Amino acid sequence: MENKVLKKIFLFTDLNDNELDTIASFSHLKKFKKGEIIFFDTEPYLGFYGLIDGSVKIYKISKEGREQIIHLVTPCNTFAEVPIFENYEKILTGNATYPANAMSISDYTEAVLISAKPFLSFLENNSGLCFKLLSNLSKRLRFQTEHIESISLQDITKRLSVYIIHEFEIKNKDLKSKPDNTNYIDLTISKYDLASFLGTIIETLSRTFKKLQDENIIQVHGKRIEIIDLKKLKQYAD
Amino acid sequence: MENKVLKKIFLFTDLNDNELDTIASFSHLKKFKKGEIIFFDTEPYLGFYGLIDGSVKIYKISKEGREQIIHLVTPCNTFAEVPIFENYEKILTGNATYPANAMSISDYTEAVLISAKPFLSFLENNSGLCFKLLSNLSKRLRFQTEHIESISLQDITKRLSVYIIHEFEIKNKDLKSKPDNTNYIDLTISKYDLASFLGTIIETLSRTFKKLQDENIIQVHGKRIEIIDLKKLKQYAD
DNA sequence: CGTAACCTTGATTAAGATCAATTCTCGTGG
DNA sequence: CCACGAGAATTGATCTTAATCAAGGTTACG
Numbered sequence: 001m002e003n004k005v006l007k008k009i010f011l012f013t014d015l016n017d018n019e020l021d022t023i024a025s026f027s028h029l030k031k032f033k034k035g036e037i038i039f040f041d042t043e044p045y046l047g048f049y050g051l052i053d054g055s056v057k058i059y060k061i062s063k064e065g066r067e068q069i070i071h072l073v074t075p076c077n078t079f080a081e082v083p084i085f086e087n088y089e090k091i092l093t094g095n096a097t098y099p100a101n102a103m104s105i106s107d108y109t110e111a112v113l114i115s116a117k118p119f120l121s122f123l124e125n126n127s128g129l130c131f132k133l134l135s136n137l138s139k140r141l142r143f144q145t146e147h148i149e150s151i152s153l154q155d156i157t158k159r160l161s162v163y164i165i166h167e168f169e170i171k172n173k174d175l176k177s178k179p180d181n182t183n184y185i186d187l188t189i190s191k192y193d194l195a196s197f198l199g200t201i202i203e204t205l206s207r208t209f210k211k212l213q214d215e216n217i218i219q220v221h222g223k224r225i226e227i228i229d230l231k232k233l234k235q236y237a238d
Numbered sequence: 239m240e241n242k243v244l245k246k247i248f249l250f251t252d253l254n255d256n257e258l259d260t261i262a263s264f265s266h267l268k269k270f271k272k273g274e275i276i277f278f279d280t281e282p283y284l285g286f287y288g289l290i291d292g293s294v295k296i297y298k299i300s301k302e303g304r305e306q307i308i309h310l311v312t313p314c315n316t317f318a319e320v321p322i323f324e325n326y327e328k329i330l331t332g333n334a335t336y337p338a339n340a341m342s343i344s345d346y347t348e349a350v351l352i353s354a355k356p357f358l359s360f361l362e363n364n365s366g367l368c369f370k371l372l373s374n375l376s377k378r379l380r381f382q383t384e385h386i387e388s389i390s391l392q393d394i395t396k397r398l399s400v401y402i403i404h405e406f407e408i409k410n411k412d413l414k415s416k417p418d419n420t421n422y423i424d425l426t427i428s429k430y431d432l433a434s435f436l437g438t439i440i441e442t443l444s445r446t447f448k449k450l451q452d453e454n455i456i457q458v459h460g461k462r463i464e465i466i467d468l469k470k471l472k473q474y475a476d
Numbered sequence: 477c478g479t480a481a482c483c484t485t486g487a488t489t490a491a492g493a494t495c496a497a498t499t500c501t502c503g504t505g506g
Numbered sequence: 507c508c509a510c511g512a513g514a515a516t517t518g519a520t521c522t523t524a525a526t527c528a529a530g531g532t533t534a535c536g
Contacts, residue, residue, distance in 0.1 A: 428514075429514075430515090440514085440516090441516080444516055460515095
């Protein structure tokens, strides 16, 4: 694998070619089609992933078959790092498992699998990387704290409003170079996955979209959500 | 502050006296009565805490006043480490805030506050500590993943059963030296807090206890929960 | 152009929240 | 030692939100 692939991963951007070579020696690129499983939460842990292209959902499934998305991974980010540091013994003996399921949710997903054991040795001599990992996990933790709060304390209208506004802000940030006068977002995930991310089911999501549309706050055209009344939407989001 | 106090904190057990002295130089002990606030989620971030004695709840509150406990802290553990690594800039400029609220929930709580900035400098020269922190945050992350799953996908009977069995197992582990033939647990938190931890309210918790009691699975005497039929309880917990 | 995946809409149900009224428990001071 | 009062917990009646069940419509793509 070429170093420029590894370098895409935020965690590795500061590494030099030598260090990247080392990591490349115990990593390999994997490709997944839409709907393909990357790992199950019962599988023995091999290592963590860096997402190069596409998107991935990390999720849990109840006995009844309902799904809750824990995390949506975007390119250049890593996932499934948690087991590496949880219990060193388990990594060495191969008794660690993944904390949740992961599935590719875009047509072409490319991810680098980085082996746990050699990565741990590498990490011992690289405190900068350690700090970056601490930062990654901390951000994830903050995000999950807010996810718990949202699912437990807010109704679905609020959760959806927060999501739309958040996506809208990300889009504006990306486009901040050119003045942007668009008033819509394009959903990057299916409505089924959006429902699961918000902790609900697709029927309820559909009704909530309709409710916001009936109140002239948004206009839904397939995957495009036009924001008619940002102020009212923000009121719902608080 | 004496080093033996700091040494109680799991994160610091491997440090030598010299290192402990350094940490002590930018830490100080604080005491809280039951119900006292340790920090609010709006407050500027000063540093993280190591709990010496008592117990602490980390929680969020909705606009309507409903509370969701994110995490229950037990002695020897740390809390509020997240902001340190999230955004270095914000720490330096004093713009970081706590991720949630923290309140003492036992009569006498003692906690050490460790200042963020000097701790970060100290950490740069101590990779062992870095690894321990990575391990701490990873465990927390795993726990929160399960918390999200539980709140979103499981009904309250299951959540309560899981909690009781978990507490029972902890108790048996602690007592594993002497053969233990007790079949009860004593709640270490108020029922109000238990409800909030399980993502519900006290009335519903009360009804769920009653339901399990009516089915002859447990017997509730105040804070003591007698387990009559562990097998059935495990069925509910799955 | 046919089929499967995706999405919407309606009717009904169920779990748990809310509101309200008591009761229980326990620490404090008279 | 008892009485008081506050906080904690229970119980009942009702309401609300969102899940479930069911049917039909749309879209996209080979």
